[in-house]
Amino acid sequence: MSINKHPGRAWLLLVGLLCSLVGQAAERPGDYAWQLPLALTGEGPWYRLELPMAVHLAADFADLRDLRVFNGEGEPLAYALVRSPAEETLHEHEVRWFALHAEADDLTDSPGLRVQRSARGTLIELVETAPSAQASARRGWLLDASAVEDPLVRLELDWSSDHEGFQRLRIEASDDLRTWRSWGQAQLARLSFADERIERRQIDLPGRQARYLRLMWESPREAPPLTVARLFSRPAGSLSLPLVWSEPLPADRAADDSFRWKLPRTLPVQRIRLELGQDNRLVPVRVSGRGGGQGRWRTLGSGLLYRLPEPEGEQRQDELALPGVAVQQLRLQVDARGGGxxxxxxxxxxxxxxxxxFLGRGSPPYRLALGNADAVSAALPLETLIPGFRPQRLEQLASAEVVAGAKVQAMSPPGSAPDWKRWGLWVVLLLGVAVLGLMAASLLRRAPSH
Structure with a gap:
């Protein structure tokens, strides 16, 4: 074949050669400073991985643009990143509540309820009855959430102002008022401290549906009179992901006796958990944050942290919710009147x-790679990676997780020898471009004039 007679074929051959060289020079695991081995469970082809906090802290960018997944052949795999919306949409519901009176510890049948069965089905009627002399203690409250169709994520209560102190209760859920399932325990508090009133009136719920909630007080044994009961639900089609937690971070003590932490990078902190080392702690705190520089501190939240023993179990509150503002420095100011x-x-x-x-392809082992200051995001929209995707499908995907005990490890030591194979490929690529340019110039000179 003569190049002069068939210039089009020559161009195609050269373009094919260059594309092949570019493919060989594509990303590979050695371009990234860190790796984590992955284990797969279930049938793909798509796999879902909850990124541990170590990944957020080791990445070069807060938006994880330098994150990749490679297969056993060292090929990059298509992937998408799934995040909760910056502002979660919740719906508020006022609900009815009914007192539950009993003396026994275990309520196998809730007083004040009338259940009527007929050929047409079951009719449940809520009736608040006066307590009898034998069942004078108000042990708890029944909340009617039957009008709420979405998953329940939060409960807010208020009670008469003359009931102060700590309250511990258990939460149970039911759809028929016969069979109850545990939704865990919760703590409420109302304290007067240094001319201030400190309250804890919200209870986090597990994000599941239920028609009725039963709140049973354990300490004290009698429930206070409720004045407000509100439920908050999340729209069923919305996406909400859990929290991931860091390892314990040591504090630096500042000259003003505040405690400070500098995070490895800027993160939207949603919650903090303080390690209260000893019993008998009652600590009013204020938390502020700022970026990585020396800008002004911004107040993020305040509250009462405590760890107090009692005969029926420890009263503990060691977490504080924050608004999710991106910060790199945190400051904790402690009111010394609480003992510090x-x-x-x-x-x-x-x-x-x-x-x-990510979309599985090739053979294992699969590896999560990160740490490349020159990387640009390769993430696809989730709807592109999984055509027809719906949020409810996320939990149905096969799962991937970091191999047990694995830690973020360097893929190649800093300052290692240059990748001569990669540089050789780029040199050949540049030479190919030069040859292509020379051939194009030669063909133009020899082209017949019209």
Whole structure:
């Protein structure tokens, strides 16, 4: 074949050669400073991985643009990043409540309820009856959530002002008022401290549906009179991911006796957890944050942290919710009138989890790679990676997780020898471009004039 007679074929051959060289020079694991081995569970082809906090802290960018997944052949895989919306949409519901009176510890049948069965089905009627002399203690409250169709994520209560102190209760859920399932325990508090009133009136719920909630007081044994009961639900089609927590971070003590932490990078902190080392702690605190520089501190939240023993179990509140503002420095100011914290405490930070969904291809082992200051995001929209995707499908995907005990490890030591194979490929690529330019110029000179 003559290049002069068939210039089009020559161009195609050269373009094919260059594309092949570019493919060989594509990203590979050695371009990234860190790696984590992955284990797969279930049938793909898509796999979902909840990124641990170590990944957020080791990445070069807060938006995880330098994150990749490679297969056993060292090929990059298509992936998407799934995040909760910056502002979660919740719906508020006022609900009816009914007192539950009993003396026994175990309520196998709730007083004040009338259940009527007929051929047409079951009719449940809520009736608040006067307590009898034998069942004078108000042990709890029944909340009617039958009008709420979405998953329940939060409960807010208020009670008469003359009931102060700590309250511990258990939460149970039911759809028929016969069979109850546990939704855990909760603590409420109302304290007067240094001319201030400190309250804890909100209870986090597990994000599941239920028609009725039963709140049973354990300490004290009698429930206070409720004045407000509100439920908050999340729209069923919306996406909400759990929190992931850091390892304990040591504090530095500042000249003003505040405690400070500098995070490895800027993160939208949703919650903090303080390690209260000893019993009998009652600590009013204020938390502020700022970026990585020396700008002004911004107040993020305040509250009462405590760890107090009691005969029926420890009263503990060691977490504080924050608004999710991106910060790199945190400051904790402690009101010394509560006794202080003593030694510098350790702090854990919680951020909203990010899920990585990738399309499996090739053979294992699969590896998560990160740490490349020159990387640009290669993430696809989730609807592109999984055509027809719906939020409810996320939990149905096969799962991937970091191999047990694995830690973020360097893929190649800093300052290692240059990748001569990669440089050789780029040199050949540049030479190919030069040859292509020379051939184009030669063909133009020899082209017949018209």
């Amino acid at each position: 914290l003593g030694a510098a405490p350790f702090l854990r930070i919680g951020v909203r989890a990010t899920h990585l969904v």
